Amino acid sequence: MEAAPSLYRGGGMIITIHNAKGGVGKTTTTINLGVNLAAAGQRVLIIDGDRQHNATFGLGCDPQPGVYNWIVEGRFEPVSVRPTLDLLPSARKPSWWEQSTLDVVTRRFRELPAYDWIIVDTNPSQSDWVDSVLKISDAILIPVDFGLYAVAGVSELIEDLDSSRIIGLVPVRYDLRNNVSIELLEQLKHMGGSLVSPPIRISVDVERAAARGQSMAEYNPRSKMAEDYVTLTEWMVTTLAERIEKHPHR
Numbered sequence: 001m002e003a004a005p006s007l008y009r010g011g012g013m014i015i016t017i018h019n020a021k022g023g024v025g026k027t028t029t030t031i032n033l034g035v036n037l038a039a040a041g042q043r044v045l046i047i048d049g050d051r052q053h054n055a056t057f058g059l060g061c062d063p064q065p066g067v068y069n070w071i072v073e074g075r076f077e078p079v080s081v082r083p084t085l086d087l088l089p090s091a092r093k094p095s096w097w098e099q100s101t102l103d104v105v106t107r108r109f110r111e112l113p114a115y116d117w118i119i120v121d122t123n124p125s126q127s128d129w130v131d132s133v134l135k136i137s138d139a140i141l142i143p144v145d146f147g148l149y150a151v152a153g154v155s156e157l158i159e160d161l162d163s164s165r166i167i168g169l170v171p172v173r174y175d176l177r178n179n180v181s182i183e184l185l186e187q188l189k190h191m192g193g194s195l196v197s198p199p200i201r202i203s204v205d206v207e208r209a210a211a212r213g214q215s216m217a218e219y220n221p222r223s224k225m226a227e228d229y230v231t232l233t234e235w236m237v238t239t240l241a242e243r244i245e246k247h248p249h250r
């Protein structure tokens with residue numbers, strides 16, 4: 001998809017879910033994309049790259065220092081959370097994010113076994129870990145919530161990142177009945193053009209699903225939000241395939 005070849009030797013793609021703003025739907029997007037891809041038979045690894053360990057919890061796993069053991073000690077010991085879905089869990093302590101130089105992170109990702117997709121959840125604050133993982137990702141997906149200043153924040157974020165790696169801006173918590181939502185989506189499309197993915201609608205079920213350690217499709221497959229994440233998963237796969245076709249350098 002870009003001139004630089006992927007450093008990952010396992011054949012799949014490293015997708016990082018990122019936004020420098022907190023609480024915008026990064027973890028929810030990580031879990032739902034990962035579970036949906038795995039449900040389609042893809043081999044998926046989710047890396048919970050956030051010391052708050054929300055993705056670990058949201059996939060029904062107890063906090064444990066999986067990412068620490070991998071980054072610091074070179075021991076890759078994922079937990080199998082669904083038939084073709086592995087999770088590298090995290091825990092509040094001990095820290096790994098200060099030891100994640102670009103060198104170390106590059107080496108660790110290069111050594112990973114074969115997966116079709118590696119999806120990395122990130123924390124919003126700046127750290128060596130987030131800086132490094134953004135540099136080595138094949139694609140970056142940015143969830144955008146519909147708060148005031150959301151669109152301005154995203155345009156600054158795009159300037160800070162290597163924009164050729166950004167695969168999509170995902171409007172999250174979209175409310176069809178709210179004029180502010182509709183207007184902000186228009187603004188986002190004006191700024192992001194074809195980078196803007198189909199939106200994820202707002203739902204009250206999302207926390208109930210997380211509390212049970214389930215994705216939306218597992219909790220209530222008929223909900224609008226479950227449908228939206230299926231659409232987003234398909235959109236991401238198609239968009240990446242089109243990019244690779246246009247720039248077959250990987």
Ligand SMILES: Nc1ncnc2c1ncn2[C@@H]1O[C@H](COP(=O)(O)OP(=O)(O)OP(=O)(O)O)[C@@H](O)[C@H]1O
Nearest residue numbers: 022023024025026027028124173201202203206207
């Ligand atoms: N489509 C949605 N509808 C309603 N609530 C949502 C939706 N998506 C996410 N949320 C809720 O918004 C909150 C933030 O979501 P999430 O934890 O995924 O964001 P985050 O970007 O990972 O946050 P952090 O920066 O703290 O890691 C959570 O309480 C989540 O349940």
Ligand SMILES: [Mg+2]
Nearest residue numbers: 026027050054
């Ligand atoms: Mg999170």
